[in-house]
Each structure stands twice: as C-alpha cells, then as structure tokens.
Amino acid sequence: MENQEKMAASMLHRMVREFTENELAPLDMEIDAQGDYPQGLFQKVIDNGLLTMTLPREYGGAGFSYDSVAKAIHLMAIGNASMAVTLEGHFKTLEQLLKYGDQRLKDEYLTSAAHRIFAFSQTESSGGSNPRGIATRAVKSGDDWIITGDKIMITNGGLAQVYCVLAKTEDDQMAVFVVDQDMPGFSFGKREDFIGLRGTPVGEIVMDHIKVPGYHLLGQIGQGLEIGNNAHDDARILMGAVLTGIMEHELQIAVDYSKQRKALDTPLYELQTIQEKISEIAIARQNTELLYQHAAQLKITGQSYAQVAAMAKSYGSRSAVRCGDMALQVLAGYGYSREYPIEHLIRDARAMEIAEGTVERMSGEIALKQVNQ
Amino acid sequence: MKIVVCIKQVPKSDSVKIDPKTNNMVRDNVEGVINPFDKNAIEEALRIKDQLGGEVILLSMGPDGYMSSLRDGLAMGADRAILLSSRAFGGADTLATGYPISQAIKKIGGVDLVLLGRQSVDADTGQVGPIVAEYLNVPQVTFAEELRFVDEHTLYGQRLLDGATQSVQVTLPAVVTVRSELNTPRYETPVNIQTSFEKPIDVWTEHDLDLDATRIGQAGSPTTVQKVYAPKREGRQTVQLSDDSATAVKELLARIRN
Numbered sequence: 129m130e131n132q133e134k135m136a137a138s139m140l141h142r143m144v145r146e147f148t149e150n151e152l153a154p155l156d157m158e159i160d161a162q163g164d165y166p167q168g169l170f171q172k173v174i175d176n177g178l179l180t181m182t183l184p185r186e187y188g189g190a191g192f193s194y195d196s197v198a199k200a201i202h203l204m205a206i207g208n209a210s211m212a213v214t215l216e217g218h219f220k221t222l223e224q225l226l227k228y229g230d231q232r233l234k235d236e237y238l239t240s241a242a243h244r245i246f247a248f249s250q251t252e253s254s255g256g257s258n259p260r261g262i263a264t265r266a267v268k269s270g271d272d273w274i275i276t277g278d279k280i281m282i283t284n285g286g287l288a289q290v291y292c293v294l295a296k297t298e299d300d301q302m303a304v305f306v307v308d309q310d311m312p313g314f315s316f317g318k319r320e321d322f323i324g325l326r327g328t329p330v331g332e333i334v335m336d337h338i339k340v341p342g343y344h345l346l347g348q349i350g351q352g353l354e355i356g357n358n359a360h361d362d363a364r365i366l367m368g369a370v371l372t373g374i375m376e377h378e379l380q381i382a383v384d385y386s387k388q389r390k391a392l393d394t395p396l397y398e399l400q401t402i403q404e405k406i407s408e409i410a411i412a413r414q415n416t417e418l419l420y421q422h423a424a425q426l427k428i429t430g431q432s433y434a435q436v437a438a439m440a441k442s443y444g445s446r447s448a449v450r451c452g453d454m455a456l457q458v459l460a461g462y463g464y465s466r467e468y469p470i471e472h473l474i475r476d477a478r479a480m481e482i483a484e485g486t487v488e489r490m491s492g493e494i495a496l497k498q499v500n501q
Numbered sequence: 502m503k504i505v506v507c508i509k510q511v512p513k514s515d516s517v518k519i520d521p522k523t524n525n526m527v528r529d530n531v532e533g534v535i536n537p538f539d540k541n542a543i544e545e546a547l548r549i550k551d552q553l554g555g556e557v558i559l560l561s562m563g564p565d566g567y568m569s570s571l572r573d574g575l576a577m578g579a580d581r582a583i584l585l586s587s588r589a590f591g592g593a594d595t596l597a598t599g600y601p602i603s604q605a606i607k608k609i610g611g612v613d614l615v616l617l618g619r620q621s622v623d624a625d626t627g628q629v630g631p632i633v634a635e636y637l638n639v640p641q642v643t644f645a646e647e648l649r650f651v652d653e654h655t656l657y658g659q660r661l662l663d664g665a666t667q668s669v670q671v672t673l674p675a676v677v678t679v680r681s682e683l684n685t686p687r688y689e690t691p692v693n694i695q696t697s698f699e700k701p702i703d704v705w706t707e708h709d710l711d712l713d714a715t716r717i718g719q720a721g722s723p724t725t726v727q728k729v730y731a732p733k734r735e736g737r738q739t740v741q742l743s744d745d746s747a748t749a750v751k752e753l754l755a756r757i758r759n
Contacts, residue, residue: 132698135698136695136698139697143576143688147688178691180690189692190691
C-alpha cells in the first residue's frame with residue numbers, strides 16, 4: 129500500500145511537471161504582462177483534474193496526501209507561481225470544509241470541487257491580520273443566517289464560485305459560513321492590481337443580506353478564528369512549496385547564465401563571488417523545501433504544524449526575494465531587464481511576505497512560541 | 502468496439518547506450534516510459550471509445566518493469582492491461598515479438614482494432630505492427646496521420662509517407678500503426694492515476710498462450726543485430742504513375758530504361 133502511494137505520487141508529480149512545462153511555463157511571461165490567465169488556460173487546469181488533487185475519493189477527487197500535493201504545487205510554481213497560488217487558495221479552503229463542514233454541506237459542495245474554485249475570505253478594509261475588527265455580520269433568521277458585508281483581497285476572488293466567509297454574529301462571536309456566488313445578494317467588487325503574482329485574481333466580494341442555510345455554518349459559532357487560523361496554517365505549507373518553486377526557477381536561470389556567460393574568457397560560474405550567490409540560492413531553496421515538507425508531514429500525521437508552516441512561509445518568502453536579487457545580480461544588466469523573468473519572480477515572491485499573514489506576524493508567532501514553550 | 506493497443510517501454514533519456522558485445526540496447530537502470538508514438542495510439546483508442554463505446558486493452562511484452570508503462574497507459578484512461586512476461590520471450594527480434602503478441606490478441610478474442618505506434622524510438626524498425634497484421638491475417642494501415650470511421654465496420658485512414666499521402670479504407674478487424682500527427686496524447690489526470698491501481702494488469706507467460714515454442718525468444722528469432730548505425734539517407738523519390746494502366750506501364754518502362 130505504501131509502495132502504491134509512492135508510485136501514485138511519483139506519477140502525479142511527473143504529470144504536473146509535464147503539464148507545467150507544456151501549458152504553463154511557456155505562458156509565464158505573458159501571464160505577468162497581461163495580469164491575467166489567457167482565455168482557456170484555467171479550463172485546461174480543470175479539464176486535467178488539477179482541482180481534485182486533495183479532494184477525497186468519495187467526493188470524486190484523487191485524494192492525494194497533503195505532502196504529495198505540496199510537492200505538486202512546488203513543481204507547478206517552477207513554471208508559473210500564479211497558478212500554483214490559485215491552487216493553494218482552493219486547497220486550503222477545501223481543507224476547512226473537510227475538517228469543519230456538516231456532512232450535508234460536504235455532499236452538496238465537495239462533489240463540485242473538481243470543477244468549481246473555492247476561496248477563503250477573511251480580510252476587510254479594517255485589516256487582514258486583525259479579524260476581530262471585521263464588520264461582516266451574520267444574523268440568525270429561523271434556521272438560516274443573513275450575511276451582510278464586504279470582503280477584500282481574496283485569493284481567487286472573482287474566479288472562485290464558493291467562498292468561506294468569516295463573519296461576526298449578533299453576540300460578537302466569530303463564525304465561518306459557506307456562501308455561493310449564485311445566492312441572491314452576492315456580487316463581485318474590484319480586482320486588485322497587484323505588482324506580483326499577476327495571474328492570480330485577488331478581488332472583492334460584496335454580500336447584501338445573503339440568506340444562507342444553517343448547515344452552511346462551518347464548525348460551531350465561536351470557532352471562526354480557529355478555522356481562519358487553520359486555513360492560514362494550511363495555506364502557509366503550500367506557500368512554502370510555491371516559494372521553493374520560485375527559488376528553483378531563480379536558481380535555474382542563474383546557473384544557466386553562469387555557464388553561458390564568460391568574463392575574461394572564464395565562465396561566470398568559476399568566479400567565487402558568483403559561486404557564493406548560486407550556493408546561497410541552492411541552500412535557501414533546499415531549506416524551504418525541507419520546511420514545507422516537514423510541516424506537511426506533521427499535518428498528515430496529526431501533529432501540530434502551525435509553527436513549522438509559519439517558518440516555511442516566512443523563511444521562504446524572505447529567501448525567495450533575496451535569492452531573486454542575487455540571481456538578478458548574476459545576470460547583471462540582463463537580470464534587470466524585463467526580457468528575463470527574474471524581476472517578476474522577485475515581485476511574485478514579495479507577495480508572500482504579506483499574504484496569509486505578514487512576515488512580521490510570522491516572526492511574532494514563532495518568537496512567542498519559543499518564549500512560551 | 503474492442504481495441505487492443507500494443508505498447509513498448511523505451512528508455513526515457515536520450516542517453517541510450519548500446520552493449521558492444523550484443524549490439525542490443527542497455528536497458529538496466531534506465532527509467533522507462535511509453536514509446537511516444539504508442540501514446541498517440543492509446544489516445545486514438547480512447548477517442549474511438551469515447552465516440553463509439555467499448556473497451557481499450559493495453560498489451561505489452563517485456564520484464565516486470567514494463568508494468569509502470571502499462572500503469573501510465575491505464576492512467577490515461579485504458580480499461581485493462583496484459584503483460585506478456587517470461588524469460589522464454591527474452592531476446593526476441595521483431596518476428597518473435599509479433600508472433601506471441603498476435604497469439605495474445607487471438608486469446609483476448611473479438612478484437613475489432615489493433616493500434617500501435619508507427620515505430621519505437623529506441624529500435625526504430627516499425628516492423629511489429631505489420632508482422633502482427635500478417636499473423637492475424639487482417640488488413641493493415643501503417644503510418645496513419647488521420648483515421649475516421651466510415652461506418653462501424655469500415656475505417657478510413659490517411660497514410661503520411663515520405664513525400665506523399667495515401668488514402669485507404671479497410672474493413673475491420675484491422676491493424677493500424679499511427680504517427681504523432683494523428684493527435685496530441687492526453688495527460689494522465691490525478692483521479693485516473695489513482696484509479697489505474699484498481700485496474701487489472703494480467704501477466705501471461707508462454708504457458709498461457711497457444712504458441713509454437715520454437716518461434717519465440719532469442720532462439721525463435723531469425724535475425725540478430727550486427728551493428729547499430731544511422732543509415733545514410735539516399736535521395737530517393739516517389740513517382741506517381743498515371744491511373745490508366747497502359748500509360749502507367751509505359752511510364753514505368755521509360756523510368757527503368759533511364
């Protein structure tokens with residue numbers, strides 16, 4: 129059985145690598161320049177079953193373990209980080225439905241998760257890392273809930289059809305509800321014009337007295353913050369994977385260039401200053417991979433993984449920005465040119481110093497854990 | 502529609518090595534993948550199944566390691582697979598390969614269509630398809646770049662040859678070898694990867710088939726590889742003669758005399 133799982137994971141990774149090399153990598157620069165996925169590309173992702181990777185078999189999914197899927201996300205990010213982040217947003221949301229959802233909700237929604245995108249929406253204009261200040265309200269109405277509020281900066285906002293929404297009840301308790309774009313009162317707001325991960329839609333949803341059935345509540349009233357934090361933890365593992373992919377891309381570009389380019393008849397890679405940069409990128413890439421894989425292992429074995437997931441995201445994002453800068457320096461003038469992808473890889477990596485909790489917040493969480501344990 | 506797709510596992514990398522003693526390919530410790538043209542054959546079989554229904558059965562001959570390629574074919578969507586595997590089959594040339602494969606197809610029974618890649622990318626002979634067709638005594642279409650059903654018993658195929666195309670029509674059952682121009686093979690999907698482990702891969706030895714034991718394996722192979730080299734390409738030209746036979750004979754004689 130263990131051998132079969134390994135073989136299946138190996139087949140999945142080869143499939144994702146082939147899909148990325150054929151379908152995503154050739155469009156990487158275009159996606160960044162256009163600030164969107166080309167027409168039909170996302171449909172290819174759906175048609176090839178990539179939304180099903182974590183979804184259990186009973187809901188029509190492939191049911192791969194979280195560490196196998198994280199590796200698949202890593203491989204995809206080598207070719208295009210935006211699409212890898214789109215899948216990260218989908219998978220972290222599915223995890224919350226699986227963990228906290230009512231069986232009726234799961235039967236109704238998870239069976240459509242192979243072709244519909246799911247998103248988790250927490251941030252409001254009042255702040256992202258301070259969910260207690262949110263204004264979205266959930267008011268009980270018989271067996272239903274009436275939800276009103278605006279959510280911004282949602283990964284896949286506008287692309288996703290199903291949203292997990294953090295709201296406050298009348299007695300100021302936090303709760304998460306599943307809201308469908310087809311429900312009356314639902315509309316999309318503006319899409320952000322971010323400088324990096326430009327393919328990934330990040331947008332706003334507006335909820336005007338949306339009537340949501342009672343079984344759309346995830347977990348219990350008062351569990352909202354726990355579910356939000358759990359979604360962050362799950363996302364941070366996959367972000368570590370995305371960042372590993374970005375660093376692998378940076379490394380490939382730096383290594384290839386250092387072999388081709390000569391300085392005074394010597395290939396660049398023979399220069400110690402260049403070797404130092406290449407080795408630093410390679411070490412940071414390897415460290416981030418070890419961190420996200422370790423966090424995923426802790427998760428699938430039922431152990432506490434929040435701390436290591438935060439490390440993967442925090443260390444990975446800071447490293448990927450720094451490594452991008454080093455790779456840029458290896459290529460010098462070409463690295464500074466838009467003809468090469470390094471500048472956009474730095475912009476992509478920079479997003480993850482902010483998304484799913486800023487690196488400052490990560491530092492706080494990691495430090496306090498060390499102090500208090 | 503019952504379709505058998507014959508596939509071969511070939512080394513993945515370009516670093517193919519030849520054993521200087523036997524002049525055969527060194528296959529140990531090299532990752533194996535489905536021969537690329539065979540993936541086109543699987544894709545075509547799946548498209549026909551999507552259109553007409555039926556079953557797609559993969560058939561291969563080789564050691565246990567070939568299971569991984571059969572698994573890949575199942576993950577593309579084929580229904581089941583059969584591996585002919587025994588030391589007795591080892592060292593077979595194309596004739597001693599085509600013979601047990603054709604016997605296996607007879608054992609499967611009721612096969613309407615046999616698809617193969619036009620050649621393997623490691624040995625490049627392109628002979629197994631035609632040999633299987635001859636052993637089965639059914640019509641064959643080689644180098645197909647287009648296929649479509651005229652009716653449920655008749656297949657139209659367009660053959661892409663050096664400097665020419667040829668349109669042919671065959672009555673099923675038939676054997677077809679396909680070119681990469683025919684289609685783009687689909688990806689394995691995550692769900693199909695998982696379900697591929699639930700699909701059967703049967704292993705048949707020489708004892709499971711009605712075989713003449715002197716015609717299989719190295720002992721049953723009339724040819725041996727003396728040398729592997731890239732042949733020089735001679736400037737050959739295909740000439741189309743007139744449809745009218747009397748004129749065609751004159752044209753042919755004129756060309757022979759010249």
